Amino acid sequence: MNYSRQRESIKEYLMSTKEHPTADVIYQHVKEAYPKISLGTVYRNLTLLVDLGEVRKISTGDGTEHYDADTSAHSHYYCRCCHRVMDLEVTPSVDQILAASSAGLGTIEIANLLFTGVCQSCLNEQSQK
Amino acid sequence: MNYSRQRESIKEYLMSTKEHPTADVIYQHVKEAYPKISLGTVYRNLTLLVDLGEVRKISTGDGTEHYDADTSAHSHYYCRCCHRVMDLEVTPSVDQILAASSAGLGTIEIANLLFTGVCQSCLNEQSQK
DNA sequence: TGTAAAACGATAATTATTCCTATTTTTATA
DNA sequence: TATAAAAATAGGAATAATTATCGTTTTACA
Numbered sequence: 001m002n003y004s005r006q007r008e009s010i011k012e013y014l015m016s017t018k019e020h021p022t023a024d025v026i027y028q029h030v031k032e033a034y035p036k037i038s039l040g041t042v043y044r045n046l047t048l049l050v051d052l053g054e055v056r057k058i059s060t061g062d063g064t065e066h067y068d069a070d071t072s073a074h075s076h077y078y079c080r081c082c083h084r085v086m087d088l089e090v091t092p093s094v095d096q097i098l099a100a101s102s103a104g105l106g107t108i109e110i111a112n113l114l115f116t117g118v119c120q121s122c123l124n125e126q127s128q129k
Numbered sequence: 130m131n132y133s134r135q136r137e138s139i140k141e142y143l144m145s146t147k148e149h150p151t152a153d154v155i156y157q158h159v160k161e162a163y164p165k166i167s168l169g170t171v172y173r174n175l176t177l178l179v180d181l182g183e184v185r186k187i188s189t190g191d192g193t194e195h196y197d198a199d200t201s202a203h204s205h206y207y208c209r210c211c212h213r214v215m216d217l218e219v220t221p222s223v224d225q226i227l228a229a230s231s232a233g234l235g236t237i238e239i240a241n242l243l244f245t246g247v248c249q250s251c252l253n254e255q256s257q258k
Numbered sequence: 259t260g261t262a263a264a265a266c267g268a269t270a271a272t273t274a275t276t277c278c279t280a281t282t283t284t285t286a287t288a
Numbered sequence: 289t290a291t292a293a294a295a296a297t298a299g300g301a302a303t304a305a306t307t308a309t310c311g312t313t314t315t316a317c318a
Contacts (some may be wrong), residue, residue, distance in 0.1 A: 057245070059190035060243065060245070065190060074234070075241065075243070076241070076244070077245075079245075081248065081251035081255075086200065099180045101170070106249045108244050108245050109245055111244050112243050113217075114240075115207065115237050115241075116234050117209065117237045118210045118236050123235055126210075
């Protein structure tokens with residue numbers, strides 16, 4: 001993989017913000033430094049960075065993906081009203097968090113824990129090759 | 130809200146499966162009983178059912194939403210290889226689950242806990258009206 | 259510096275989802 | 289049961305997010 005200033009700029013912007021921006025928001029910002037950058041380049045590099053593990057993709061179900069350069073273990077709170085994604089300290093107990101919805105965050109209507117990986121049956125198929 | 134056989138059929142199918150199907154998969158199935166049903170009807174009813182809290186929407190980031198009629202507290206495991214979503218017992222400790230990736234599930238590369246609700250600043254704005 | 263591989267910009271294409279409208283179904287009630 | 293208003297539908301057009309294509313530009317390195 002070769003260096004690219006556009007990719008560097010995307011990463012830099014993502015590391016500088018806590019806003020969990022969408023591809024389009026990232027595009028608008030990076031455009032200030034690279035006015036000719038195309039949205040396709042933003043998408044291509046985001047996919048790359050996610051695959052490299054340098055960026056996390058956050059799927060809220062609001063119709064567009066959010067991105068986060070903070071790859072440390074932490075969770076998120078999504079407001080279905082303003083569509084913002086906020087950071088949460090990782091809290092040990094799911095039940096505790098559910099009970100603690102009065103902690104000043106807002107209401108908690110849905111708590112969803114999603115694990116992503118490669119399942120046993122896919123691992124088996126892959127090892128057969 | 131009025132009764133509709135199409136909506137009933139969608140709910141029935143969702144309750145009968147543990148596959149966490151996408152709108153299109155649901156459409157293909159319900160079409161067997163209602164050959165003239167349209168995809169728009171499936172989407173409209175899924176949105177309705179989610180808003181009523183009778184169905185959960187699961188966003189995996191694979192480009193399309195998954196749906197689940199099991200609204201009991203539970204988590205999911207998503208295989209980025211076969212794109213299937215599997216049920217997980219709710220486990221009290223996130224760290225425990227992370228450590229337990231050898232439990233026969235497969236690999237766990239990402240664990241993301243997402244809370245959805247209405248945040249404090251949106252609640253404040255709403256109460257001003 | 260020259261060249262091959264990688265990345266880019268512009269834009270077309272694709273896919274998931276929502277919107278629109280005339281028609282049909284449902285429900286309440288006479 | 290007939291009827292009329294409200295709600296839902298089918299079909300298709302429209303939209304929005306994302307991916308693919310392809311000729312041009314950058315990057316790496318001999």
